[in-house]
Amino acid sequence: MNWLFLAVAIVFEIAVAISASRAHGFTRPGWTAATLLSGGIATYFLSLALLTFDVGAGYAIWTSVAGVGIVVLGAVLFGQSLSRHKLLGIAVVIIGVAGLQLSGAA
Structure with missing residues (x-):
């Protein structure tokens, strides 16, 4: 169940970033x-x-x-660039998260 809770938290954290970008400094009440x-x-x-x-x-x-999800969705939904450097960064993050999991820390 803990992985489900974490997955839900990740989805809503991605929603935070997308909503915050649309809130324009909290000037749009709905997005805020x-x-x-x-x-x-x-x-x-x-x-x-x-x-x-x-x-x-x-x-x-x-x-x-969540960070990886935000970068990917930024590219898919908003046409933001996915350069080789960003893709390398995503790969490093994935390796790091896998390393944490394999270490038995989670």
């Missing part, structure tokens, strides 16, 4: 509300996941996977 609500939900589910994950590993996985 979406940012704050999704942030609360992400944090709640992260806290549930951290009942069984080591805090360092759980938080690292949460932020890393």
